[in-house]
Amino acid sequence: MAGKLDLDPRIVARARALAAKAGQPVVDLARSHTTVSVERAVLRLAGVHGADADGIPWVNRLVDAVRADVGLGHGVAVPVLHAALTTGVEDLTVLAQKAAAGAVRFAVPEKKSEIAAARRRARKAAAGGLKIIDRRRAERDRLIRRYGDPAQRPWIYLIVATGDIHEDIPQAQAAARAGADVIAVIRSTGQSLLDYVPEGATREGFAGTYATQENFRLMRAALDETSRELGRYIRLTNYASGLCMPEIAALAGLERLDMMLNDSMYGILFRDINPIRTFVDQRFSRQVHARAGIIINTGEDNYLTTADAVEAAHTVTVSQLLNEFFAHEAGLADWQLGLGHAFEINPDLPESFRLELAHALLARELFPDAPLKWMPPTRHMTGDVFRGNLLDGFFNLAGALTGQGILLVGMMTEAVVTPWLSDRDIALQNVRYVLNGAGNLHEDFVPGAFIRGRAGQVLGEAVELLERIVDDTLMEAIADGTFGLMKRPADRGKGLDGVARQEDDYYNPVGELL
Amino acid sequence: MIVRPYGDTTGDGMVQLSFTLPIPHDKRAEGAALQLAGKMGMDPAMLVHAKPMGDGFTFFVVYGKVGHLVDTERVQVVERDYPLLSAKEVNAVIKRRLRRRLNVVGACIGTDAHTVGIDAILNLKGIAGEKGLEYYSELSVTNLGAQVSVPDLVETAREKKADAVLVSQVVTQRDAHLHNTRAMSAAFREALPAGRRPLLIVGGPRFDELMTGELGVDRIFGRGTTPREVASYLVHALIESKSKS
Ligand code: B12
Numbered sequence: 005m006a007g008k009l010d011l012d013p014r015i016v017a018r019a020r021a022l023a024a025k026a027g028q029p030v031v032d033l034a035r036s037h038t039t040v041s042v043e044r045a046v047l048r049l050a051g052v053h054g055a056d057a058d059g060i061p062w063v064n065r066l067v068d069a070v071r072a073d074v075g076l077g078h079g080v081a082v083p084v085l086h087a088a089l090t091t092g093v094e095d096l097t098v099l100a101q102k103a104a105a106g107a108v109r110f111a112v113p114e115k116k117s118e119i120a121a122a123r124r125r126a127r128k129a130a131a132g133g134l135k136i137i138d139r140r141r142a143e144r145d146r147l148i149r150r151y152g153d154p155a156q157r158p159w160i161y162l163i164v165a166t167g168d169i170h171e172d173i174p175q176a177q178a179a180a181r182a183g184a185d186v187i188a189v190i191r192s193t194g195q196s197l198l199d200y201v202p203e204g205a206t207r208e209g210f211a212g213t214y215a216t217q218e219n220f221r222l223m224r225a226a227l228d229e230t231s232r233e234l235g236r237y238i239r240l241t242n243y244a245s246g247l248c249m250p251e252i253a254a255l256a257g258l259e260r261l262d263m264m265l266n267d268s269m270y271g272i273l274f275r276d277i278n279p280i281r282t283f284v285d286q287r288f289s290r291q292v293h294a295r296a297g298i299i300i301n302t303g304e305d306n307y308l309t310t311a312d313a314v315e316a317a318h319t320v321t322v323s324q325l326l327n328e329f330f331a332h333e334a335g336l337a338d339w340q341l342g343l344g345h346a347f348e349i350n351p352d353l354p355e356s357f358r359l360e361l362a363h364a365l366l367a368r369e370l371f372p373d374a375p376l377k378w379m380p381p382t383r384h385m386t387g388d389v390f391r392g393n394l395l396d397g398f399f400n401l402a403g404a405l406t407g408q409g410i411l412l413v414g415m416m417t418e419a420v421v422t423p424w425l426s427d428r429d430i431a432l433q434n435v436r437y438v439l440n441g442a443g444n445l446h447e448d449f450v451p452g453a454f455i456r457g458r459a460g461q462v463l464g465e466a467v468e469l470l471e472r473i474v475d476d477t478l479m480e481a482i483a484d485g486t487f488g489l490m491k492r493p494a495d496r497g498k499g500l501d502g503v504a505r506q507e508d509d510y511y512n513p514v515g516e517l518l
Numbered sequence: 519m520i521v522r523p524y525g526d527t528t529g530d531g532m533v534q535l536s537f538t539l540p541i542p543h544d545k546r547a548e549g550a551a552l553q554l555a556g557k558m559g560m561d562p563a564m565l566v567h568a569k570p571m572g573d574g575f576t577f578f579v580v581y582g583k584v585g586h587l588v589d590t591e592r593v594q595v596v597e598r599d600y601p602l603l604s605a606k607e608v609n610a611v612i613k614r615r616l617r618r619r620l621n622v623v624g625a626c627i628g629t630d631a632h633t634v635g636i637d638a639i640l641n642l643k644g645i646a647g648e649k650g651l652e653y654y655s656e657l658s659v660t661n662l663g664a665q666v667s668v669p670d671l672v673e674t675a676r677e678k679k680a681d682a683v684l685v686s687q688v689v690t691q692r693d694a695h696l697h698n699t700r701a702m703s704a705a706f707r708e709a710l711p712a713g714r715r716p717l718l719i720v721g722g723p724r725f726d727e728l729m730t731g732e733l734g735v736d737r738i739f740g741r742g743t744t745p746r747e748v749a750s751y752l753v754h755a756l757i758e759s760k761s762k763s
Pocket residue numbers: 165190191192193194210211212274306309310382383384385386417418419420421422423629630631632633634635636638639645684685686687688689690691719720721722723724739740741742743744748
């Protein structure tokens with residue numbers, strides 16, 4: 005459906021070139037640093053698993069021990085595997101336990117032959133983890149061939165959020181039976197600021213359920229069962245953003261999650277995580293997603309909950325272009341880019357729906373091969389659930405009319421509670437009605453001057469903003485409150501102490517294999 | 519005044535209700551829904567919609583008449599018991615009576631990351647056409663942002679010699695807002711003697727404004743609060759009412 009807006013291809017090309025120019029210094033920064041979470045992800049892929057009696061994962065204990073002895077800048081792989089070779093403790097989880105008890109010291113070997121041996125071992129261990137990820141990806145391809153993709157676009161995406169994985173499972177299965185193609189389990193508040201990934205099946209989240217490897221496994225297994233029952237592959241989504249992006253990405257690959265929320269700036273803007281930490285973590289996690297065949301969802305929609313959706317429309321476009329650049333650089337293909345945007349214009353504004361169509365169509369035509377994630381109204385939803393249901397209907401219509409790839413189903417109770425079972429049912433009925441009655445209306449929909457003009461204007465403003473960002477640097481723009489009105493300087497925020505500059509001998513076997 | 523719900527004629531007592539029962543849809547389920555409506559005071563109750571959801575749940579819409587009478591004289595609410603001042607008036611009172619700037623420390627505590635509400639009250643930008651407390655020249659505002667721990671809040675309040683602490687809580691699942699507010703007020707009680715404790719104010723869209731005693735705070739602000747109401751209350755509670763007693 006390209007070409008309805010008559011966007012000037014030269015301006016589009018210029019916007020992309022500017023985004024690359026603005027993004028490159030951040031990529032250079034990411035390539036020259038590592039973080040505790042990147043290193044823990046390497047260890048997870050190398051087979052370290054489980055947690056100590058206090059629930060602190062062994063990967064944390066091991067990275068902390070290595071860091072205390074030799075710092076982070078060499079990467080943990082060589083010191084750890086060198087210790088494994090010299091102590092004869094082959095099982096790295098056992099090694100972590102011994103290190104935590106103070107029984108192992110870490111060093112960067114001096115002899116070239118020792119370094120080579122440790123690297124060889126590290127590569128082999130990490131390859132073991134990547135092999136599982138590859139197997140999971142092949143398994144997904146097989147299941148999709150067997151059960152099939154959803155019959156329609158957009159795919160219907162629903163959230164469950166009880167806080168208890170054992171409540172989430174029946175709710176997710178019920179949602180799939182009622183028509184959901186993608187189930188997202190949202191996380192407990194506070195998880196994104198934990199500098200470790202909790203372990204095991206959990207039942208005590210607030211406004212969401214903890215992301216743990218075991219919870220991933222349980223939900224994937226349940227949805228496999230439901231896929232079989234329904235003859236349609238049900239995709240599973242979780243959230244990578246936060247202090248543990250790389251590790252959660254690794255766990256998602258190991259447990260065959262299908263989509264992950266992975267925005268380049270969400271953690272910075274909405275959790276006050278340090279910008280450098282986020283960009284380093286983000287790059288590695290996206291490399292892992294690329295390998296795992298996972299579709300990422302970016303978070304531009306969130307900006308419009310704190311900034312005005314008309315005034316700040318171009319910041320969404322700029323962020324989409326940056327997210328696209330970072331994603332390509334990390335090896336993700338266009339089909340894996342669920343770029344975010346949202347229906348968040350104040351409904352009292354005259355012509356609000358036409359403006360929404362302009363913005364949605366702009367995203368569609370700028371990124372023709374990406375499965376855009378279309379987010380429902382949230383900010384202007386109120387306790388008037390009846391009006392909310394109407395707004396959601398118009399949101400669904402805009403999604404159908406502009407060919408969105410993934411439609412996050414809006415709830416009429418958005419301003420009241422995390423969704424009830426009946427809210428989801430009513431919301432799906434709304435989606436079904438719109439897609440049934442008007443799913444192909446895009447064939448007849450030709451935008452006029454108003455929509456074309458607005459789209460062109462937003463693109464123009466995006467180019468201007470990108471020019472400014474290229475001059476001032478992206479880090480400065482983030483510090484200034486360009487995105488979502490949140491001001492986040494590069495030397496502030498949580499998790500900066502977990503970042504280290506890579507030494508000349510830095511070695512990361514996963515980075516090498518990806 | 520005594521009133522009844524209004525459908526389309528005075529005194530008809532008509533209300534609508536929707537809910538889910540965790541049972542499959544059949545005749546018995548419909549009867550169960552009517553039984554619930556009856557116990558809730560709807561008589562007669564009309565089941566107008568029943569829809570199965572998945573295997574074990576049914577959604578119902580019920581219309582019906584309730585016999586209950588409502589006496590508007592006997593309603594309990596927290597009404598504004600202080601005058602609504604303009605920014606200019608607020609500044610003038612502080613200048614004249616306190617003779618120094620009034621210190622306000624604000625935060626969204628616990629794991630809650632919703633800042634839009636507290637920012638609406640505190641930041642220059644404000645809300646609904648009203649400027650936030652930062653705009654008031656006689657108020658000195660420190661906004662700590664979101665996900666602030668209670669010990670950090672107490673520490674900052676002490677450091678800034680806060681006259682008032684403003685806390686926001688938006689996430690309410692599993693009563694997170696109530697737990698966090700209680701923890702906050704307890705921490706202030708522990709850290710500071712009664713005379714030196716700042717005024718404790720919480721706000722958020724899902725608080726019950728009557729719960730101040732239970733939560734150990736001085737005032738609760740709900741949905742749609744504006745900065746002016748808060749500024750007027752601060753002046754009232756910290757200056758006007760103190761000088762009277
Ligand atoms: C914007 C938003 C977000 C943004 C927040 C951005 C930011 N920087 O604040 C983002 C996208 C980051 C977000 C994230 C999440 N959100 Co949210 N979010 C919303 C949304 C859409 C609007 C909230 C808002 O900004 N309202 C506008 C402000 C102005 O209103 P207000 O907060 O009520 O404030 C007014 C009054 O209450 C009062 N007030 C408030 N605080 C104070 C303090 C004082 C001292 C005073 C005097 C007055 C006062 O004055 C204000 C002005 O009038 C609501 C849904 C909705 N429409 O309400 C969900 C909602 C609040 N979010 C919700 C949830 C669950 C989350 C998540 C936990 C989801 C998850 N599991 O990941 C995460 C948050 C993680 C975390 N750690 O908290 C739920 C909460 C459910 C519940 N009742 O517990 C809601 C209701 C959505 C839903 N139905 O699920 N969210």
